[in-house]
Amino acid sequence: MDDNNPFVGRQVSISKKITYSKQQLDAVNEDLRANILEDSTLLTVNQVVYGAAVSAFPRERHCLSIEARLRQRISQLGFKIDRSRKQVSRIQCVIEFETTQRAYTPRIRRIAAELRWRHHTLNKSTLLVIKEESLNKLRALVTAKKSLEKRLKRLVDNSLFRSSPSRFLTPKTDVTGNYPTPERVEAFWTELYGDQPNVNANTPALHDFKAFCREHRRQNADEESPAVSVDEVRSALNGSKNWAAPGPDGINVFWWKKLTSTHLHLARIFTSYIRADDPIPDWLVEGRTVLIPKKGDLSDPKNYRPITCLNAVYKIFTKILNNRILQEIEPVWQQIYEQRGSKRGLSGCKENLIVDRCVLQDAIYYQRNLSMAWIDYRKAFDSTPHELILYLLKCLGVNP
Secondary structure, eight states, rough: SSEEEETOOOOOSSOOOOOOOOHHHHHHHHHHHHOOOOTTHHHHHHHHHHHHHHSSSSSSOOOHHHHHHHHHHHHHHHHHHHHHHHHHHHHHHHHHHHHHTTTOOHHHHHHHHHHHHSSSOHHHHHHHHHHHHHHHHHHHHHHHHHHHHHHHHHHHHHHHHHOOHHHHHHHOOEEEEEOOHHHHHHHHHHHHHHOOOOTTTHHHHHHHHHHHHHHHOOTTTTTTOOOOOHHHHHHHTTOTTTTTTOHHHTOOHHHHHHHHGHHHHHHHHHHHHHSSSSSSGGGGGGEEEEEEEOOTTTTTTTGGGEEEOOHHHHHHHHHHHHHHHHHHHHHHHTTOTTTOOOTTTTOHHHHHHHHHHHHHHHHHHHOOOOOOOOOOTTTTTTTOOOOHHHHHHTTOOOOO
């Protein structure tokens, strides 16, 4: 096994087309309880879960979606249309040679022999009838293909509107250029992620924030972190999409939900990570990154949006950490009324837009002067130094 990549040879995703029953799940969970040792590492648990998902549950036979079947049928009709057009063209060539009484060329001789073998005649009137029948068949095929293409477009548009209305309503923009080289992509993102600027903790703003946090935060910041419970693991799994794209380990959230015998081991392992009893393995924090084109020149790396598929077990761990951090900073967070984003129970963008509209309408109605500025930071979340995040968490009293 490759130490740098323990998931070599795994499928990218385990198909959701499976057949299973509660009795099967119970039997697999019993086997896992008996075979996963108390001191098993996270990689061992991960390997056992993947093996159970692949071997214990048979997959259903692959079934094409409606969209795939439509595309397949359109492709078949396109092949038939090309063949019919070729047939009409060949018949027309033979008719023209018969009309002008010219000598056949070797190619036309082969076509004429094929027509005589198929229709038993080269009579001009008969060939004209055959040509008209072929044209009628061609028109029917073209009409059927156009009908299926319209149906496919409706299906794709409806699916896109259900999943993302904004993408459906956004007008499509032309993109130009070739794909960037891997070296250019790596250089562009290294500039954002690779170099972390130094944080000056002596700035007045950070001093004021630290004093504000000291006044409102909880007073138990130095206590040892409590052990992760099974309920925390299950709470982190609730609400997660069963078949969202997995990370490099190829395990969907569905399997971590259903194989409940692993939850106790996950709680034990996560506790050891939080208390720094065991180091967090490198493979846990790795992901599969896909660059999605946005608009403009596609040879420029900045015109891509990176989407990273992380391992499901990593998402479980970070969700537990996120829930704990939110509980710790709640007393301070509730006192920061100016903050609209990243707060539970608030729609930050919507509320800010509503406030903006109200202010503008008020200024227009009462004919007041108004100056307003919106600042959009380039890669704001991506370029925030990790040192600054850790410093702010310490100010907020988050248990280290």
